[in-house]
Amino acid sequence: MLGQLIAALKTDNKLDEAFAQFSEMLTAAQWMFGEANDVLRGNKNGDDVRDPLYSKDQEINTLLRSIRTNILTHLSVNPVADISGCLALMSIAKDAERIGDYCKNVFEVGQYYEGEYKIDRYHDPLETIRQQATDLFEAVIEAFGESSTKKAKRAIKAADRIRGECDAIEETLLRDRRTVETHAAVAYSLLGRHYKRVASHLANIATAVFGRIEDLDFRKPKKSADNKHAESENTN
Secondary structure, eight states, X not given: OHHHHHHHTTTSHHHHHHHHHHHHHHHHHHHHHHHHHHHHTTSSOHHHHHHHHHHHHHHHHHHHHHHHHHHHHHHHHOTTOOHHHHHHHHHHHHHHHHHXXXXXXXXXXXXXXXXXXXXXXXXXXXXXXXXXXXXXXXXXXXXHHHTOHHHHHHHHHHHHHHHHHHHHHHHHHHHOOSOOOHHHHHHHHHHHHHHHHHHHHHHHXXXXXXXXXXXXXXXXXXXXXXXXXXXXXXXX
């Protein structure tokens, strides 16, 4: 199992540092998600949040580059190193970096959309999804930090629920024959898409706790009448 391989890697100073940096990335992305949504909900002013938010994203990017350097250094001096585990860490570090990008996207919706979120059939489900995604960050951080397969699988189920609810919002928007102003429809659709991507990348990180390296970046789709034979769905 990949979780066991990753745990076994924590025997080298460079890899210890890389794992610590990955934890920093996740914590930073969690902070960004909270700040972006505070702007979205009108709890904070976008002008006050912009610079700290974008600075935090740059910190995440710097951490990603450092993780790659540390892994390459480890591999160069350890000919018997577990390459699969190293590749897994590099993969999920990229997931954490992408979460930061989507947090910026959520912030931008809050910053530039000047209307009110007053259409209950979209606002209420999105508010529920926001809270679920907030809880998902903590669940994934705990699962990875403890190498807990049980917690990781629970987090993945939660992420799948979020993904399904986001898809339902987009489908409803496309089918809705009632009047929805264009700028409002765009804002709701973007939020559904951004929350879904955040959940997908968090699920991928949780998968690394117990899954195989070839499973990373892919999620099994729900079977439907139109797609009974599909085996995987790219999370990107």
